[in-house]
Amino acid sequence: MPDVPGILHRQGEWQRSLASLSWAEKVRMAEAVRGSVEAMARLRAAERGGDPVGCPYRAAAIRERALLEASRRGGPRPAPATPHAQPGTPSSAGSGGPAA
Amino acid sequence: MATLLNELRETGVVLDYALFGAVAQMRYTEPVATLDVDVLVTVPEPDRIDVLSDVYRACERCGFAPEGEGVRVGTWPVQFVPVFSGLTREALEQAESVDFDGVPLRVVRAVHLAVIALSVGRAKDHARVLGLLESRAVRADEVERLAGLHGLEEKWSRFRARFVDA
Numbered sequence: 001m002p003d004v005p006g007i008l009h010r011q012g013e014w015q016r017s018l019a020s021l022s023w024a025e026k027v028r029m030a031e032a033v034r035g036s037v038e039a040m041a042r043l044r045a046a047e048r049g050g051d052p053v054g055c056p057y058r059a060a061a062i063r064e065r066a067l068l069e070a071s072r073r074g075g076p077r078p079a080p081a082t083p084h085a086q087p088g089t090p091s092s093a094g095s096g097g098p099a100a
Numbered sequence: 101m102a103t104l105l106n107e108l109r110e111t112g113v114v115l116d117y118a119l120f121g122a123v124a125q126m127r128y129t130e131p132v133a134t135l136d137v138d139v140l141v142t143v144p145e146p147d148r149i150d151v152l153s154d155v156y157r158a159c160e161r162c163g164f165a166p167e168g169e170g171v172r173v174g175t176w177p178v179q180f181v182p183v184f185s186g187l188t189r190e191a192l193e194q195a196e197s198v199d200f201d202g203v204p205l206r207v208v209r210a211v212h213l214a215v216i217a218l219s220v221g222r223a224k225d226h227a228r229v230l231g232l233l234e235s236r237a238v239r240a241d242e243v244e245r246l247a248g249l250h251g252l253e254e255k256w257s258r259f260r261a262r263f264v265d266a
Binding site for chain 1: 122123126127128129130131132133134135147149175176198200201234235
């Protein structure tokens, strides 16, 4: 019987040890697996019929801009800005890329 | 990418920039999977509707074509995000210049990265906060203090009860 807790422990230790690499080296490692991650994200998007990983920061920025515009016009204010992006909402859909 | 971002700043297309999101996180923790690069920016005319059009035009002049809502630089899609809150503005103002393969690259500090993630609040953002805490890039009391300054006390309390004190 394999020592599952031991294996997981060693795997965790190995993963944590990667933190000591240089920032550039870590980014290169992320770049190496980016294609696989993208393929999985596309599959998820296709299954859900939308963009599952819209950028929440962009959504928040859009809301802030709407608030600013509304306050300038003196019209009714949109709902308070929030950085939360709900998957499948128009603000998060089609952002062209996920939040990192 | 670092060269492009520095060029945008030196030519005044952006007043300042700083990486945030997963690529920024990797400065402090082990590598994490991500699809793109998020860059906070301030621009000379932040009230324009097409606030990023000058950025995209400048990127295109440098040979980096717009793609979706970002720009592709090498294999990475880069998303420019104008500062959208007091927290992100402060994160940009206090960002640090770090050597990246011999080129200076501006990146938000770990505590701002953690509190921005706390404010967003998805599962992977929670993982980011935990990663930063576990790597000791930031202390819980630092996150608590900054979260309090930006009205995120309740979110921090919930996060702490669920993930830190549990």
